[in-house]
Amino acid sequence: MRQSLAADLPATAAEHAGLGALSVLVAVIRRDLLLAMRRKSEVLTSLFFFVIVVSLFPLGIGPEMALLRIIAPGVLWVAALLAAMLSLQRLFAADYADGTLEQMVLSPAPLGLLVMGKVAAHWLVTGLPLVLIAPLLGLQYDLAPQALGILMLSLLLGTPLLSLVGAIGAALTLGVRGGGVLLSLLTLPLYIPALIFGAGAVEAEISGLGAAGHLSLLAALLALSVFFAPWATTASLRIALE
Amino acid sequence: MLTATDLACVRGDRRLFANLGFALESGGRLHVTGENGSGKTSLLRMLCGLSPPEAGDIRWHGESIARQGDEYRKAVLYLGHHNALKEELTALENLRTAAALSGVAVEDAEGIEVLGRVGLAGREELPVRFLSQGQKRRVALSRLLWSSAPLWVLDEPFVALDSAAVTWLAGIVGSHLSAGGMAVLTSHQEVAIASGKAQTLRLTQ
Amino acid sequence: MSNRIINWFRFGSPQAFYPLAGKMVPWFFALAVAFGVAGLWLGFFVAPTDATQGEGYRIIFVHVPASWMSMFLYVVMAFWAGLGLALNTRLSSMMASAIAPTGALFAFLSLWTGALWGKPMWGTWWVWDARLTSELILLFLYLGFIALQAAIDEPRRADKAGAILALVGVINVPIIYFSVKWWNTLHQGASISMTKAPSMAITMLWGMLVMALSFWMYSIAVALVRARAIILERERHTDWVKHAVE
Numbered sequence A: 001m002r003q004s005l006a007a008d009l010p011a012t013a014a015e016h017a018g019l020g021a022l023s024v025l026v027a028v029i030r031r032d033l034l035l036a037m038r039r040k041s042e043v044l045t046s047l048f049f050f051v052i053v054v055s056l057f058p059l060g061i062g063p064e065m066a067l068l069r070i071i072a073p074g075v076l077w078v079a080a081l082l083a084a085m086l087s088l089q090r091l092f093a094a095d096y097a098d099g100t101l102e103q104m105v106l107s108p109a110p111l112g113l114l115v116m117g118k119v120a121a122h123w124l125v126t127g128l129p130l131v132l133i134a135p136l137l138g139l140q141y142d143l144a145p146q147a148l149g150i151l152m153l154s155l156l157l158g159t160p161l162l163s164l165v166g167a168i169g170a171a172l173t174l175g176v177r178g179g180g181v182l183l184s185l186l187t188l189p190l191y192i193p194a195l196i197f198g199a200g201a202v203e204a205e206i207s208g209l210g211a212a213g214h215l216s217l218l219a220a221l222l223a224l225s226v227f228f229a230p231w232a233t234t235a236s237l238r239i240a241l242e
Numbered sequence B: 001m002l003t004a005t006d007l008a009c010v011r012g013d014r015r016l017f018a019n020l021g022f023a024l025e026s027g028g029r030l031h032v033t034g035e036n037g038s039g040k041t042s043l044l045r046m047l048c049g050l051s052p053p054e055a056g057d058i059r060w061h062g063e064s065i066a067r068q069g070d071e072y073r074k075a076v077l078y079l080g081h082h083n084a085l086k087e088e089l090t091a092l093e094n095l096r097t098a099a100a101l102s103g104v105a106v107e108d109a110e111g112i113e114v115l116g117r118v119g120l121a122g123r124e125e126l127p128v129r130f131l132s133q134g135q136k137r138r139v140a141l142s143r144l145l146w147s148s149a150p151l152w153v154l155d156e157p158f159v160a161l162d163s164a165a166v167t168w169l170a171g172i173v174g175s176h177l178s179a180g181g182m183a184v185l186t187s188h189q190e191v192a193i194a195s196g197k198a199q200t201l202r203l204t205q
Numbered sequence C: 001m002s003n004r005i006i007n008w009f010r011f012g013s014p015q016a017f018y019p020l021a022g023k024m025v026p027w028f029f030a031l032a033v034a035f036g037v038a039g040l041w042l043g044f045f046v047a048p049t050d051a052t053q054g055e056g057y058r059i060i061f062v063h064v065p066a067s068w069m070s071m072f073l074y075v076v077m078a079f080w081a082g083l084g085l086a087l088n089t090r091l092s093s094m095m096a097s098a099i100a101p102t103g104a105l106f107a108f109l110s111l112w113t114g115a116l117w118g119k120p121m122w123g124t125w126w127v128w129d130a131r132l133t134s135e136l137i138l139l140f141l142y143l144g145f146i147a148l149q150a151a152i153d154e155p156r157r158a159d160k161a162g163a164i165l166a167l168v169g170v171i172n173v174p175i176i177y178f179s180v181k182w183w184n185t186l187h188q189g190a191s192i193s194m195t196k197a198p199s200m201a202i203t204m205l206w207g208m209l210v211m212a213l214s215f216w217m218y219s220i221a222v223a224l225v226r227a228r229a230i231i232l233e234r235e236r237h238t239d240w241v242k243h244a245v246e
Helices: A021-038 A041-061 A065-098 A100-106 A111-140 A145-172 A179-206 A212-240 B040-048 B070-075 B091-101 B108-117 B133-141 B163-178 C002-010 C014-046 C056-087 C090-122 C130-151 C155-186 C202-234 C239-244
Strands: B002-011 B014-024 B028-034 B055-060 B076-079 B151-155 B182-186 B197-203
Touching: A021 A111, A021 B091, A041 A065, A041 A111, A065 A100, A065 A111, A065 A145, A065 A179, A100 A111, A100 A212, A100 B076, A100 B091, A111 A145, A111 A212, A145 A179, A145 A212, A145 C155, A179 A212, A179 C130, A179 C155, A212 C155, B002 B040, B014 B028, B014 B040, B014 B055, B014 B197, B028 B040, B028 B163, B040 B076, B040 B151, B040 B182, B070 B076, B091 B108, B091 B133, B133 B163, B151 B163, B163 B182, C014 C056, C014 C090, C014 C202, C056 C090, C056 C130, C056 C155, C056 C202, C090 C130, C090 C155, C090 C202, C130 C155, C202 C239
Parallel strands: B028 B182, B028 B197, B076 B151, B151 B182
Antiparallel strands: B002 B014, B002 B055
16 A cells, blocks of 8 residues: 655745744643553552552551551651652653654753653652542551641642652663662652651641641742752753763 | 864764864755764764764854754754654654644644655554554654754665655655755765755765 | 862863872872871870760761761862863863762761761660761762762763762752751750760860861872873873873
């Protein structure tokens, strides 16, 4: 079934509407969400990992509710952190392998914008599900409703932060030997402030001190990373593609 | 007008080439030839601005491409060894996304028309992983039809194409050159491109 | 330090730097030994016995200067790496790579001497106080830098990637330190702090400063030696290296 190839360029090849920054951003997010939906395993892997890790701790420590209530904020946050880190490997790797990342770096659209789009989509696919399922897991540790609320809020502020900062590590280790473990080594120290303030917020709520201080610090870190992380990520991507 | 002066390239320990220069004008094409490993792909990637040269200067309309950044990238279209396609997306989705990521709006109707012209009519809605190698290559080449970039940098564009497609692509490049565009390309095979002032750059070890 | 900066501008190429570094190394080692002897004498013989901690506290004359050096060297390393990235100079990046293992060594030394101090004082080999925990994280940052550079084959890519990591790290170090301090003060557990050394006698401070100087001279000497090795390896296909190793 041979299809004939039209041998001339249309006269209107040069006349196309340009896309504004917002449209480009939306296009990137749509693309990555579409890809994630067609490769469902990715979404579910992080979620299952989160659930499994959280369920492992009582098996290792013992079913005593009083103890579990104390360790709950830390355990839930560490599990979320590990799940986020696991999913970072896939942020740029597929695009790097099939050449689409190269085209993004060559695109006249600002690379920082494209990176923000990819990170946003990554959070929607791997971070947001954690936020939504966390209260359910918190019940396994007998957390009070207010604490569950603060847990969700801390993860809502924290998981985008993890995606943004993690993107730097993911870009630095593209195509590098031992990438997965190296990525963890690079990213975990940078995750520690988020862990401290995130888990700390829930603990503060439980102990009656109020989570406002922790949450505002977390929000401040998020704001800082929204401004600076994309710069570091684009620089790292350009280096990876040299 | 693309000019290169004194370009040098080092990969790991090896100096691939040095003191390389050329000038490419509107309507001109540059054939880069050389054996495997002589640095053809490295040179093309340098011209796109992907890798910085070890030494030397690349200028577009007199200004250094490193300084122009996004402005220069608007003027360049690069097709490398990879097809730059997402296997899970359909040909049409790939085309529209590629355009959107370059800041260009291509509607469904036009996308279907373009895919028809590369010989994929009726296959626009198939996920790319169901297409043959030659068909995938043609989806990648469809970029040439919607882009308005004046400088085409094509690395082995004729690979995986049958003879009819090779003739077609040669025609497309010819039309582009006639319309005032310019092209830098590498290819192992001899391809007759009708128009354009041709230069050859041979990279030797 | 300023002496070295002036030299860089004149000796910015690996080829010119190599012999200069070779001449400087013995001097810095000598200074390191001199300051080290002075510092240890101050620390072990001149400084008075502490009222509450007895003689065992004297390990702070190694522990505290090692901590200072590990933090100082990270900033210096980030500076050279950043310079290499911004100005595209190979030698600056090589310097950063040369400093990293020494910085990691001091971080490890700080942790180890911290443990040696802690055991007789408070009965445990490890205490999660702000200083030690931050030091541990700093060690991870160093190891990450070294591992990243080791994993990337292409030297210029390794230089640039390491530079980004070091710069991101240097911005994060104050944030991490602050968050760890916050974490530490809010939890009742670690009320004992190693940084709360009781009222410092002047001689104690002098002892630590002199030891810090000794470590600094040592770091410079070792970094120069390592930088020379890196130069030889990276420039091995040039003529001058082939002559130098004959």
